Amino acid sequence: MIALLLAAAAGSSAIDAEKAFARDAQHIGQWAAFRKWADRDAVMFVPQAAWARDFLKGRKEPPRAVRWQPAESIASCDGQVAVNSGPWSVPGRKVQGRFTTIWINKAAGWRWIYDGGEPLAKRLPLPQRVKLVRASCSGRPTGAPIAPPPKIAPTGKSPADLGRGESGDRTLGWDWKVGPKGARTLRVFQWTGRAYRRVLDQHIAAE
Numbered sequence: 731m732i733a734l735l736l737a738a739a740a741g742s743s744a745i746d747a748e749k750a751f752a753r754d755a756q757h758i759g760q761w762a763a764f765r766k767w768a769d770r771d772a773v774m775f776v777p778q779a780a781w782a783r784d785f786l787k788g789r790k791e792p793p794r795a796v797r798w799q800p801a802e803s804i805a806s807c808d809g810q811v812a813v814n815s816g817p818w819s820v821p822g823r824k825v826q827g828r829f830t831t832i833w834i835n836k837a838a839g840w841r842w843i844y845d846g847g848e849p850l851a852k853r854l855p856l857p858q859r860v861k862l863v864r865a866s867c868s869g870r871p872t873g874a875p876i877a878p879p880p881k882i883a884p885t886g887k888s889p890a891d892l893g894r895g896e897s898g899d900r901t902l903g904w905d906w907k908v909g910p911k912g913a914r915t916l917r918v919f920q921w922t923g924r925a926y927r928r929v930l931d932q933h934i935a936a937e
Contacts, residue, residue: 744812744833745860747840748800751831760795761786769834769841771889777912777937779889782845794821798829801857804918804929806897807867810835813904813918813930817854818847826853830916830932832895832904843895844906846914848934865901866923875903875919875926904930912936 747767754763765786772782801816812833819826832844875896896903901921908914918930 742840743803743809744805744814744835744840745800745803745862747833747842748803748814748816748831751842752798755795756797759791761789761791763795764845767840767842768845769836769843772841772843772845773889773893775846775908775912775914777908777914779891779893779908781889794823796820799856800860801854802861802863804863804902804920805865806899806902807865807921808897808899808901809864810899811897811902813902815930816857816860819853826850828854830930844904844916846906846916846932846934848932849937863920863929865897865920867901868923869921871900871921871926875900875921909936 751763751767754766758766764782768782768786770783773779774782774785776785796818797820798818799816800814803812803814805812813830814833815828815830817826818829827847827849829845829847831842831846833840833842891908892906894903894905902918903926904916904918906914906916913936914932914934916930916932916934917928919926920929921927
């Protein structure tokens with residue numbers, strides 16, 4: 731009941747934001763949509779970590795925008811942070827895979843702060859509905875979902891090749907790391923009411 735009340739108070743969800751983001755890619759252009767929905771400190775992987783604001787600046791639109799749909803949304807108890815994932819593909823090309831986007835609801839609305847994709851040999855089925863996995867609102871989270879990484883300041887032209895974050899209510903946390911050749915990992919932890927449980931553990935090979 732608490733989770734439902736919080737979700738109602740929050741208004742739109744990260745699922746709604748993801749769907750609007752995907753629609754914009756088809757209507758205003760792929761990179762234009764990425765710029766529109768990105769947080770100032772959003773990170774992309776090319777394959778090393780890069781500030782989205784720098785990578786996207788002045789980037790020419792591709793002939794065909796990528797299409798994607800959320801299949802799962804892993805959310806904090808208060809619904810203000812979520813990790814979305816699902817299939818992506820490029821129309822007219824045999825290119826497909828799975829995307830993962832981390833969203834935060836700020837004063838200006840929903841913004842993505844992490845966007846990473848992985849190619850797959852076979853196309854994933856389109857979801858009939860989005861599976862919502864919400865953190866427990868019971869109990870009181872103790873400590874942090876994930877221990878802080880070594881102190882490497884994400885400043886300068888590129889961010890550090892590792893990072894972490896957590897929701898304001900501390901019921902959802904994540905960390906990511908990129909190897910020297912572009913291999914990437916992403917872990918997501920969610921509060922169960924008694925402890926933190928790892929709900930996502932991605933290992934993406936270097937291209």
